[in-house]
């Protein structure tokens with residue numbers, strides 16, 4: 001098997017106005033057959049990256065390679081890429097079957113060949129009985145299925161999904177996440193998706209690339225992104241962490257002591273090789289903080305006044321003030337011996353293994 005990456009972004013930068021980089025020095029490999037999601041806040045450069053891969057935008061500097069060959073001079077329609085847009089981009093005057101057959105006709109197929117492939121694609125997305133409807137006669141979820149079928153019907157070797165579920169309500173999003181994941185597994189085609197929704201990224205992807213300000217902060221397997229964030233930004237963006245500016249007291253690998261203003265000394269775990277003197281933060285996930293009485297057994301334990309309380313179904317989120325810090329804690333209701341009210345003093349705690357020292361960026 002070839003050792004060359006399927007897709008490589010080689011130091012790709014993009015500026016629309018020759019003044020500001022919206023993507024900066026991007027080095028990113030996409031593995032054949034994987035589901036990679038580009039995740040980050042609005043304006044971080046995810047869609048621009050996807051559009052450069054599709055060929056609708058060109059890098060200002062750097063190059064994108066497929067199996068080692070530059071895509072630079074290959075027109076979008078010759079890249080053999082299926083694309084699914086947030087607004088579906090279906091042709092309103094064409095029946096569903098014709099919409100799905102469109103990329104095949106564009107590639108010169110006719111008659112029975114088109115009919116056979118369209119039927120297979122409709123079957124794949126469970127829409128066989130709706131072939132003769134028009135897009136306006138379908139629900140949002142059904143339209144998105146048609147868009148998926150159209151992106152897959154011509155056997156592309158890459159499918160790009162730009163905020164594919166952005167227009168759907170929450171329950172349908174969850175159903176479609178499972179559907180897209182199933183299609184990815186069934187076809188074996190490489191999928192690259194863009195989203196700003198962390199749950200969508202976590203539930204669908206093999207790997208996630210976290211974007212911020214046009215740069216990739218971390219690219220890793222989904223579980224690793226969650227369990228071992230490389231920066232405070234990643235820890236905050238995925239999984240709602242509390243981030244506190246900190247200073248390292250004890251240097252060395254493994255468990256370390258840090259000081260945090262207004263809180264004193266904390267025991268923490270070093271996740272990455274943080275250069276000495278760099279800005280540091282400790283990150284503590286909301287759901288890893290325990291509450292009184294269990295908190296009394298923790299190495300790191302603090303009391304603060306409750307400033308906010310929110311019921312989240314089977315969980316409670318409590319915000320407490322410790323000095324100038326606001327610490328958010330999210331635990332199952334069953335763990336609260338007594339549910340506090342605003343203004344109460346409340347004890348929380350966490351283990352050093354759930355408190356990570358990270359570079360601040």
Ligand SMILES: Nc1ncnc2c1ncn2[C@@H]1O[C@H](COP(=O)(O)OP(=O)(O)OP(=O)(O)O)[C@@H](O)[C@H]1O
Pocket residue numbers: 016022040041042043044045046047048049194196
């Ligand atoms: N065609 C364009 N011309 C000029 N500026 C653009 C163009 N497209 C995007 N930008 C700018 O580039 C930056 C990155 O945009 P991009 O759409 O890639 O980010 P994103 O992470 O996908 O954000 P979102 O989730 O909001 O779509 C933004 O500041 C945006 O305003």
